[in-house]
Amino acid sequence: MFSSNSAADATLSAKGGLGSSPGGSGGSGMGSSLAQLFGGLFGNGGSSFEDAMKEFQKYMQQGIGGLQPYNQAGQGAINPFQQRLGQMSDPTAFYKQMMSGYGASPLAQNQQREGMQAATNMGSATGMAGSTPMMQAAQQNAQNISSGDMQNYYNNMSGINQNYMSGLSGLMGNGLSAAGSQGNLYQQLAQMMGGGAYGANEGKQQDFSSILSGLFGAGGKFFGF
Numbered sequence: 001m002f003s004s005n006s007a008a009d010a011t012l013s014a015k016g017g018l019g020s021s022p023g024g025s026g027g028s029g030m031g032s033s034l035a036q037l038f039g040g041l042f043g044n045g046g047s048s049f050e051d052a053m054k055e056f057q058k059y060m061q062q063g064i065g066g067l068q069p070y071n072q073a074g075q076g077a078i079n080p081f082q083q084r085l086g087q088m089s090d091p092t093a094f095y096k097q098m099m100s101g102y103g104a105s106p107l108a109q110n111q112q113r114e115g116m117q118a119a120t121n122m123g124s125a126t127g128m129a130g131s132t133p134m135m136q137a138a139q140q141n142a143q144n145i146s147s148g149d150m151q152n153y154y155n156n157m158s159g160i161n162q163n164y165m166s167g168l169s170g171l172m173g174n175g176l177s178a179a180g181s182q183g184n185l186y187q188q189l190a191q192m193m194g195g196g197a198y199g200a201n202e203g204k205q206q207d208f209s210s211i212l213s214g215l216f217g218a219g220g221k222f223f224g225f
Contacts, residue, residue: 060189067178067185074175081168084161098157099150108149115141 088094104112119138128134 056192057189060185060192064182064185064189067182070174070178071182072175074172074178077168077171077175081165081172084165084168095154098161099154102150102153104146105149105153108145111145112142115145 087097116138119134119141122128123130123134
């Protein structure tokens with residue numbers, strides 16, 4: 001009985017059974033095959049691409065969101081800019097609109113009073129007080145002061161209008177630039193997402209290949225192939 005069991009054990013050992021391997025290294029060959037098998041089963045080639053895509057998408061969305069206020073400000077400036085251009089299409093009506101709020105400035109009023117007082121004093125000194133030439137000269141001086149004051153008001157209003165239009169134009173320009181940058185970021189995001197999806201799929205295919213390789217390798221070594 002003992003000799004028969006010893007013969008069976010020898011036969012099993014010769015065929016590379018549970019206690020040995022074809023290479024004569026015991027269980028190390030089978031252990032290596034199992035390690036390869038479980039390495040394939042738990043491979044994460046695809047998940048690394050997916051994690052990278054998530055991080056990339058997060059930062060790209062932050063960049064796009066950071067440009068959104070400039071985009072919105074540019075869009076908001078379009079209607080006011082167009083409305084003001086429409087108002088300026090009729091120069092006479094636009095001039096009247098700008099000058100509708102005019103009132104003599106305190107400086108002009110003071111200059112007119114001083115001019116009339118000076119004319120009165122001169123007329124008294126020369127004996128021409130109340131004469132037609134003296135009155136005409138005083139009125140002309142008052143008109144000149146008023147005209148200069150109105151011109152100053154118009155220049156100020158015109159400068160304000162120009163600054164307003166320049167501000168709207170700047171907002172629209174910045175908005176257009178921001179929209180273009182957002183478009184570029186969206187395009188890059190789409191390209192990277194597509195490339196990442198391809199990479200993730202390739203990683204998963206490699207993991208599946210590792211599984212098959214592990215299965216066949218372990219099976220071959222176990223059965224002595």
